[in-house]
Amino acid sequence: KAGVTQTPRYLIKTRGQQVTLSCSPISGHRSVSWYQQTPGQGLQFLFEYFSETQRNKGNFPGRFSGRQFSNSRSEMNVSTLELGDSALYLCASSLGNQVDTQYFGPGTRLTVL
Amino acid sequence: AQSVTQLDSQVPVFEEAPVELRCNYSSSVSVYLFWYVQYPNQGLQLLLKYLSGSTLVESINGFEAEFNKSQTSFHLRKPSVHISDTAEYFCAVSGDQAGTALIFGKGTTLSVSS
Numbered sequence: 001k002a003g004v005t006q007t008p009r010y011l012i013k014t015r016g017q018q019v020t021l022s023c024s025p026i027s028g029h030r031s032v033s034w035y036q037q038t039p040g041q042g043l044q045f046l047f048e049y050f051s052e053t054q055r056n057k058g059n060f061p062g063r064f065s066g067r068q069f070s071n072s073r074s075e076m077n078v079s080t081l082e083l084g085d086s087a088l089y090l091c092a093s094s095l096g097n098q099v100d101t102q103y104f105g106p107g108t109r110l111t112v113l
Numbered sequence: 114a115q116s117v118t119q120l121d122s123q124v125p126v127f128e129e130a131p132v133e134l135r136c137n138y139s140s141s142v143s144v145y146l147f148w149y150v151q152y153p154n155q156g157l158q159l160l161l162k163y164l165s166g167s168t169l170v171e172s173i174n175g176f177e178a179e180f181n182k183s184q185t186s187f188h189l190r191k192p193s194v195h196i197s198d199t200a201e202y203f204c205a206v207s208g209d210q211a212g213t214a215l216i217f218g219k220g221t222t223l224s225v226s227s
Contacts, residue, residue: 004156031213043157043203043217056212090156098145098207099164102215104156 002026004093004105012111018079021108025072025093031055032074033102034066037088046089049074050096078110086112115140117204119218126225128196134189134221136204145207146187147215148178152200160202163187174198199225 005024013019025032033056034046045058049068066076072093078085088109092102120135138144145164149157161172168180178189187204201222205215 033213033215035215035217042219043215045214045216048212048214050212056214058214092157092213094213096213098213099162100213101159101162102213104149104158106154106156 004091004103006089006091006105006108008108009106010109010111012113013081014113015081015083017081018077019081019110021076021078021089021091021110023074023076023091023093023105025074025091026103029093029095029103030072031094031096031100032068032072033092033094034074034076035090035092036060037090037107038086043090046076081112083112086110115144115206115216117206117216117218119202119204119221121221122219123222123224126194126223128225128227129193131192132190132194132198132223134202134204134223136187136189136218138185138187138204138206140185140206146178146180147205147207148172148176148187148189149203149205149217150200151203151220157203160189194223194225196225196227198223 007022031050033048048056052068068074088107090107092104094100094102118137147162148160161170163180171177201220204218
């Protein structure tokens, strides 16, 4: 079974731009969660989508948004980029229950200049 | 609100020595607990998880963790580490809301040297 894939793997943007990251879950998984990983704050939960609906949201500003498509693929968008948005963005897929293992992708490394 | 505290940011050990990575959590509800490992330039992989039942859980590569409700701890142990265990280890607790959100600790870097 193919694992979770994320594209692109690396991205460089400038302040004020917007960016879209993509995540393809493991086949059959209906839940996709997004996390931001930085050296200072560690791993922080952004949001989770399940069957195209946002089911849970972390404490991030509205500049961070996402969506999920009918094939469970998910995108995350960050508008008006700030320097502090530089991070590794990880997505994870699962069957959708709290007890289910979440499988993480390799991440997208975003650098904002 | 839930939180996870990993008490050591870095743990250096020699090969074949035992190791313990400490994790404490706070939650007002029943929780599920997880340990994930992250190797350099890779995503996270589940090491083991506690859902219910036996408080001692084991992974396939020799790690084990014990859930202690009274001390709100979920420490990770291995009796003899290998160079290949060098990685960052994250303790996590499931969120208290619907869905699969995980609350992670800040991570512990395990460095194994010969």
